Amino acid sequence: MSGDFGVWLAAIATLAVFSYLWKNNPVFTLAEHLFVALTTGHLIVTAYFNIKEMAITPLIKGSVLWIVPIVLGILLYARFWKNLALYSRMPIAFLVGVGASLSVQGQVDASLVRQVTSTILPLNNINNILVVIGTVTSVTFFFFTVKAAKGPLASIGTIGRWMLMVAFGAAYGNTVMGRMSLIIGRFGFLMRDWLGVIK
Amino acid sequence: MTIWHKLERIDRRILFVLVALSVIWASIRPMGLPLSVSPYTQMVFDQVEKLPKDAIVIMSPSYSPGSEAELLPQTQGVAVHAMRKGAKMLWVSLTADAPMYARKVMGLLAAEFKYEYGKDYIILPYKANEEASVSALGHDIRAMYKEDVDGKVLDQLPLWSRVKTIKDVSLVLDFDTGTTMLTYIRLLGAPHGVPISGGGTGVQVPTRAPYIQGGQLQGMLGGLRGAAEYEKLINVPGRALAGMDAQSLTHAVVIIFIILGNLGGWMIGKSQKGGRR
Numbered sequence: 145m146s147g148d149f150g151v152w153l154a155a156i157a158t159l160a161v162f163s164y165l166w167k168n169n170p171v172f173t174l175a176e177h178l179f180v181a182l183t184t185g186h187l188i189v190t191a192y193f194n195i196k197e198m199a200i201t202p203l204i205k206g207s208v209l210w211i212v213p214i215v216l217g218i219l220l221y222a223r224f225w226k227n228l229a230l231y232s233r234m235p236i237a238f239l240v241g242v243g244a245s246l247s248v249q250g251q252v253d254a255s256l257v258r259q260v261t262s263t264i265l266p267l268n269n270i271n272n273i274l275v276v277i278g279t280v281t282s283v284t285f286f287f288f289t290v291k292a293a294k295g296p297l298a299s300i301g302t303i304g305r306w307m308l309m310v311a312f313g314a315a316y317g318n319t320v321m322g323r324m325s326l327i328i329g330r331f332g333f334l335m336r337d338w339l340g341v342i343k
Numbered sequence: 344m345t346i347w348h349k350l351e352r353i354d355r356r357i358l359f360v361l362v363a364l365s366v367i368w369a370s371i372r373p374m375g376l377p378l379s380v381s382p383y384t385q386m387v388f389d390q391v392e393k394l395p396k397d398a399i400v401i402m403s404p405s406y407s408p409g410s411e412a413e414l415l416p417q418t419q420g421v422a423v424h425a426m427r428k429g430a431k432m433l434w435v436s437l438t439a440d441a442p443m444y445a446r447k448v449m450g451l452l453a454a455e456f457k458y459e460y461g462k463d464y465i466i467l468p469y470k471a472n473e474e475a476s477v478s479a480l481g482h483d484i485r486a487m488y489k490e491d492v493d494g495k496v497l498d499q500l501p502l503w504s505r506v507k508t509i510k511d512v513s514l515v516l517d518f519d520t521g522t523t524m525l526t527y528i529r530l531l532g533a534p535h536g537v538p539i540s541g542g543g544t545g546v547q548v549p550t551r552a553p554y555i556q557g558g559q560l561q562g563m564l565g566g567l568r569g570a571a572e573y574e575k576l577i578n579v580p581g582r583a584l585a586g587m588d589a590q591s592l593t594h595a596v597v598i599i600f601i602i603l604g605n606l607g608g609w610m611i612g613k614s615q616k617g618g619r620r
Binding site for chain 2: 165166190194197198242243246247249250251253254255258259261262263275311314315318319320321322324325326327328329330331332335341342
């Protein structure tokens, strides 16, 4: 069994969180509040050091340009005063503008052209056939311009719906797998690092 | 209440207890269930395997403690393989926790592979805003970083002298829970032709598959299973491989309960008028 105080603390916190699976209880509530408080504290400390190391220190060393993001950052808080709220729009506009321009970069090639071209395939194996059928029928399912309650378009749409169901099923299966991995990780910690019953 | 009603309304706590017992049992008494390697994992392995000696790779652990159970074994497995191939590593930090994981992995492995800081690997500091950071990596990596994570001047580190542009990087290996891998694809893969690979949580696999299909992503490790498959490929059994028996057993428990619950619901529906409740 571990003699490390930190490991004990983490193990007790893990068990306190797991206790919710039985029913809501004060131990879980305490762990929940501790988690929120610690996360907030961690974020504040991380943010403080990020601002200090990435902006304040270079500014003190003589990189005067850092005054621009620092002022823009401070202006974000102007929204808390009615008569100054207008100025908070300046950093927001800057953030949205930079974000949009960077997002657009490569988007057309990466998320549209390459995605479309990768579905134009020779129908010479089962995988390619499934990709083409899956893409065409799924896109048809979202074709709302023409009312297609009956007829071939509706049938293709139905196949598309099944294709989507299969995709959602795969996503759900992977979600379950991911959650189980987290449980295994926690149990691994309890049994290896805390109790020392496995290597 | 019939047996079908009981089956449909099984107390969820029974499921929790059985899942917990399955994990404990499989961890204490591993069964060594067979594990096949998926094509996506093989693709990641092949990318690292074909790296020439001294190739520079970007390692990007873009996750936080919440997903450590899945992604840390992946990062470790791929790092071991890259170090065996003699690759030089630039640890890029797009999340605030990334430097911690870079230090953790290199702390475990650097001595074993005789990797020297500055000569064989560098940990770069966290930069806020992943879009802007990845874009800047592509445009002028040297202008983006002047100091390492500890404030050492990068120009004094021998490895950094080999990094002139992003074209000097042979492969980007990102391990993420969010969007960083897609940002790398969009801002490094598409415009600069740098191969992107790595891993993510199990949940992300279906959403990333189209990018693998499109040749934009060179494979992907999916969750703990992906990590276990990689450990098998590099023949270094670790925590991920050890967790696979538990994963299989818990999945079996969940499947049994899904079948039982549905069987109960189906039988109740059948016994009622019209066949539907």
